[in-house]
Amino acid sequence: MNKTLLILKQEYLKRVKKKSFIVLTLLVPFLFAGMFALIIFLSINNDKEERTIAVYDESQLFLGELEQQGYTTFHFIPEEEYNELKSNLKESDFYALLYIPANIYSANVAQLLSVKQVPIELSEQIERKLSRFIENDKRQKVVEETRIPDLEDRLAGTKTSIKLNTLKISESGETKKSSSTIAFIASYVMGFIIYFFVFMYGSMVMRSVMEEKKNRIIEVIISSVKPMQLMAGKIIGTALVGLTQVGIWIVLGAVALGVVQGLFTPESAQQMGQSIMESQSAMSPAASQMAGQNQVTEVLEMIGNLNLPLILFSFVFYFLVGYLMYSSLLGAVGAAVDSDEDAQQLVFPVTIPLILSIMLLFPIAKNPEGPVAFWGSIIPFTSPVSMLARVPYGIPTWELLLSMFLLVLATVGAIWVAAKIYRTGILMYGKKVNLKELIKWLRYKS
Amino acid sequence: MEIFSARNVDKTFATTKALSDVSISVNEQSIFGLLGPNGAGKTTLIRIINQITAPDSGEVLLEGRKMKGSDVARIGYLPEERGLYKKMKIGEQAIYLAQLKGLSKQEATRNLKHWFERFEIMTWWNKKVEELSKGMAQKVQFITTVVHKPRLLIFDEPFSGFDPINANLLKREILNLRDEGATIIFSTHNMESVEELCDHIALINKSKKIVDGPTDEIREKYKQNIFEVKYKGEFEEVEKALGQKMKILGHAESEKENQLTVQYLNGDSNNKLIQQLLPVAEIISFEEIIPSMNDVFITAVEESNKK
Numbered sequence: 001m002n003k004t005l006l007i008l009k010q011e012y013l014k015r016v017k018k019k020s021f022i023v024l025t026l027l028v029p030f031l032f033a034g035m036f037a038l039i040i041f042l043s044i045n046n047d048k049e050e051r052t053i054a055v056y057d058e059s060q061l062f063l064g065e066l067e068q069q070g071y072t073t074f075h076f077i078p079e080e081e082y083n084e085l086k087s088n089l090k091e092s093d094f095y096a097l098l099y100i101p102a103n104i105y106s107a108n109v110a111q112l113l114s115v116k117q118v119p120i121e122l123s124e125q126i127e128r129k130l131s132r133f134i135e136n137d138k139r140q141k142v143v144e145e146t147r148i149p150d151l152e153d154r155l156a157g158t159k160t161s162i163k164l165n166t167l168k169i170s171e172s173g174e175t176k177k178s179s180s181t182i183a184f185i186a187s188y189v190m191g192f193i194i195y196f197f198v199f200m201y202g203s204m205v206m207r208s209v210m211e212e213k214k215n216r217i218i219e220v221i222i223s224s225v226k227p228m229q230l231m232a233g234k235i236i237g238t239a240l241v242g243l244t245q246v247g248i249w250i251v252l253g254a255v256a257l258g259v260v261q262g263l264f265t266p267e268s269a270q271q272m273g274q275s276i277m278e279s280q281s282a283m284s285p286a287a288s289q290m291a292g293q294n295q296v297t298e299v300l301e302m303i304g305n306l307n308l309p310l311i312l313f314s315f316v317f318y319f320l321v322g323y324l325m326y327s328s329l330l331g332a333v334g335a336a337v338d339s340d341e342d343a344q345q346l347v348f349p350v351t352i353p354l355i356l357s358i359m360l361l362f363p364i365a366k367n368p369e370g371p372v373a374f375w376g377s378i379i380p381f382t383s384p385v386s387m388l389a390r391v392p393y394g395i396p397t398w399e400l401l402l403s404m405f406l407l408v409l410a411t412v413g414a415i416w417v418a419a420k421i422y423r424t425g426i427l428m429y430g431k432k433v434n435l436k437e438l439i440k441w442l443r444y445k446s
Numbered sequence: 447m448e449i450f451s452a453r454n455v456d457k458t459f460a461t462t463k464a465l466s467d468v469s470i471s472v473n474e475q476s477i478f479g480l481l482g483p484n485g486a487g488k489t490t491l492i493r494i495i496n497q498i499t500a501p502d503s504g505e506v507l508l509e510g511r512k513m514k515g516s517d518v519a520r521i522g523y524l525p526e527e528r529g530l531y532k533k534m535k536i537g538e539q540a541i542y543l544a545q546l547k548g549l550s551k552q553e554a555t556r557n558l559k560h561w562f563e564r565f566e567i568m569t570w571w572n573k574k575v576e577e578l579s580k581g582m583a584q585k586v587q588f589i590t591t592v593v594h595k596p597r598l599l600i601f602d603e604p605f606s607g608f609d610p611i612n613a614n615l616l617k618r619e620i621l622n623l624r625d626e627g628a629t630i631i632f633s634t635h636n637m638e639s640v641e642e643l644c645d646h647i648a649l650i651n652k653s654k655k656i657v658d659g660p661t662d663e664i665r666e667k668y669k670q671n672i673f674e675v676k677y678k679g680e681f682e683e684v685e686k687a688l689g690q691k692m693k694i695l696g697h698a699e700s701e702k703e704n705q706l707t708v709q710y711l712n713g714d715s716n717n718k719l720i721q722q723l724l725p726v727a728e729i730i731s732f733e734e735i736i737p738s739m740n741d742v743f744i745t746a747v748e749e750s751n752k753k
Contacts, residue, residue, distance in 0.1 A: 006545055014534075216529035220590070223496040223523040224546040226515070427498070440460065
């Protein structure tokens with residue numbers, strides 16, 4: 001059997017058979033799914049705590065107007081009780097104390113006194129109630145003053161709420177419903193996954209090289225195989241581990257997406273959409289119209305409208321080539337050093353571009369056409385992360401090709417440098433290695 | 447029959463000369479000792495033989511042909527600094543290493559089982575290296591060096607780090623392998639083992655080969671006219687009879703016989719020594735002292751350093 005293949009197989013099986021790999025691979029999707037489910041659960045299920053709020057209405061406007069809303073009830077109290085409660089709210093059964101001043105009509109300010117932090121939703125709810133009441137009252141007065149018949153209806157008819165449907169024209173001229181939010185999330189997630197994988201698997205290669213050097217088995221190995229065969233087997237084997245992991249995740253993700261799509265048939269999705277809307281319906285009458293729209297299926301449609309084949313292709317390409325570049329450099333670092341501390345010192349300069357690119361991720365995802373995004377995705381050392389953050393938004397073909405070409409070029413260079421360092425480094429012990437020393441190694445004849 | 451040779455090998459690392467114009471020739475089915483002080487260039491030469499590094503100039507030949515990549519399958523190498531994968535199971539690891547040397551999996555398993563049984567360590571097969579003691583790991587390392595039945599075996603400091611029991615086992619196995627047809631090159635500081643094992647040695651000092659030849663011939667060459675004489679008679683008279691030209695290195699007396707170590711200086715001969723002794727003592731035995739490899743080593747290196 002070809003020796004590179006043998007090493008590749010060995011490296012691959014060694015990692016894939018590890019318990020930590022199996023656990024991590026199977027657990028991560030569930031963790032993500034669980035996190036996602038939790039967020040949805042929390043946003044659908046509002047808090048169900050029963051609260052009674054004492055109301056002292058100095059303005060005398062609201063008596064009988066504040067009805068029970070959901071789990072919140074209002075209880076009106078006279079002034080004496082208010083004064084008393086102000087000092088011992090803690091001991092009372094009331095959750096909070098609402099004070100509506102006499103001048104609320106002109107000052108637009110009321111006060112909510114509580115012991116515990118009041119949830120934003122509740123305070124917004126009360127604000128809305130009070131505002132709506134005064135608004136109605138004012139409107140009523142205007143109607144009476146102007147004596148124009150059905151003015152109220154006509155005013156109501158002027159209420160407008162615009163929803164922006166963002167459509168994108170693809171290069172082939174098709175218009176597709178897109179969402180910059182979805183693209184933003186996709187680009188952020190993509191960039192992060194690439195960063196994470198290149199870093200994780202690159203370091204894996206480095207540790208594997210260091211282990212062989214530390215164990216002193218390296219000399220036996222390279223008396224059997226060429227250092228380059230060893231390095232190649234190691235890097236490719238580890239890459240396959242990464243691809244296996246991503247592959248499993250994609251399959252699990254596709255299955256999960258299928259399940260979600262099956263669960264949310266248009267009807268049930270509509271129901272869910274409505275239940276979400278209901279909680280917000282008080283906000284504006286227009287919002288309740290939107291409830292009719294099928295939000296969940298729309299999101300799924302927009303995910304489907306992303307250029308998935310291109311994203312997947314770019315992901316695999318930038319992962320593989322970016323990984324190849326960084327893992328060969330990190331492998332060289334592993335070969336050059338004797339100890340973990342020395343490794344840290346050399347790992348840092350190698351990974352600076354990678355760390356920089358993760359810092360650029362947010363600005364790029366926010367403005368995928370800006371100069372930061374452009375240069376970040378063209379310069380080879382940051383392009384694996386930066387370009388992936390841009391791809392979900394759609395990218396001019398020439399930029400993609402240029403970026404890929406430069407990345408391949410830089411990777412070839414990185415492999416050349418790494419090979420030189422690796423060959424010299426693996427048999428070098430007890431020498432403190434710095435950058436100057438490494439440059440000297442580059443000049444050695446092989 | 448020569449099986450391996452290095453011709454005019456030169457190697458420089460940055461500014462350090464590691465080997466300059468070194469040639470060695472190793473006969474088939476012999477044990478070749480590569481000697482020299484630390485840093486002399488032995489390990490570099492060994493790495494060149496193993497094709498781990500390439501010489502700047504000169505060539506290495508195996509069976510008369512220039513050595514090529516696939517020849518590693520015919521070489522077994524036990525480096526001075528040796529190790530195993532700590533987390534891997536012994537059996538699995540040994541099979542992997544044997545496969546890297548070109549054996550098929552079945553062949554590797556078969557050969558390894560044979561060796562493991564021979565060393566009575568079959569029970570270790572499924573253990574991890576980290577569970578083994580250093581001495582145990584050494585046995586496994588030795589097995590992985592020889593499992594592919596190499597024609598040429600190279601041991602770099604094989605006895606360093608081995609406990610005496612394993613060192614003895616190693617010696618026995620080295621001789622066995624030689625008898626079964628293998629050729630062995632080994633480097634060592636252990637001069638006793640050189641006397642015991644080596645048919646031929648080369649001594650390298652400061653990147654240059656300074657001594658080369660069959661072990662007994664070299665020891666012969668480094669004799670210093672020292673004799674051990676057992677006799678009956680008075681030491682004072684013997685001393686007087688020998689005069690200034692003979693140097694007495696030591697003497698011991700007992701009731702039965704006296705013993706004398708003496709060295710004659712240049713210009714004298716064995717017969718002259720005997721002639722001078724005959725009148726004053728009754729000679730029981732007369733034996734020339736052949737220098738130990740240790741003496742040869744020290745003498746040769748010191749001479750070469752003086753130059």
